[in-house]
Amino acid sequence: MTGIEPRELVRVDDSTFEAEVIRSRLPVVVDFYADWCAPCRVVEPTLRELSSRLAGRIKFTKVNVDEASVVTRSYGIHAIPTYLFVEAGTEKGREVGPIDPVAFRMILKRYFAAGSAASGGTPATR
Numbered sequence: 001m002t003g004i005e006p007r008e009l010v011r012v013d014d015s016t017f018e019a020e021v022i023r024s025r026l027p028v029v030v031d032f033y034a035d036w037c038a039p040c041r042v043v044e045p046t047l048r049e050l051s052s053r054l055a056g057r058i059k060f061t062k063v064n065v066d067e068a069s070v071v072t073r074s075y076g077i078h079a080i081p082t083y084l085f086v087e088a089g090t091e092k093g094r095e096v097g098p099i100d101p102v103a104f105r106m107i108l109k110r111y112f113a114a115g116s117a118a119s120g121g122t123p124a125t126r
Contacts, residue, residue, distance in 0.1 A: 007051045009044075010061040014070040017063070022089045024059055027112045030084040031062040032077045039098040040081045046101045050108070058112060085111040 009031065012020045021028045031047055033040035051060035065072045065080055075084060083099070085092045085107075092111040099107065 007048055007055065007060075009047055009051055010059060012061045012063050012071075013068045017068070017071045020059075020061055021086055024086075026057065026059045027085070027087040027092075028059045028061055029108070030086060031060070032065055032072060032075075032082040032084070033062055033080055034065050037080050043081055043098050043104075046099075046104055049101070050104065054108075058108065083107075087112060 010020055012030070021030055029047070029050075031040070031043075033044075047060050047062075050058075054060075063071055065077060079096050081096070081098060083095045085094065093107075095107060
């Protein structure tokens with residue numbers, strides 16, 4: 001154990017996605033998942049621990065694809081888990097499939113590195 005108490009992820013749905021993700025002042029990781037998805041459950045402890053470690057620097061959210069069909073469709077989510085990395089309303093990237101803790105940290109650095117705004121990205125609003 002790391003000694004850091006894992007946090008719950010911010011649950012987001014069709015009605016709260018814009019406020020919680022698009023207009024967030026922090027970079028956001030969006031975990032598209034379903035309760036019945038075994039690989040999604042395997043990665044959740046990693047996301048909770050990272051959320052605790054990076055509190056105040058990166059926001060970690062989760063969208064249940066069975067309950068947020070508008071957001072799920074608008075982002076073209078066809079497989080879960082899918083992770084969207086959003087900063088200042090812009091999608092910086094996405095990853096599909098379960099990711100181990102070390103790889104997830106490397107991905108966070110790649111998408112949310114200082115000065116990453118200069119690297120471009122696509123608008124996250126749909």
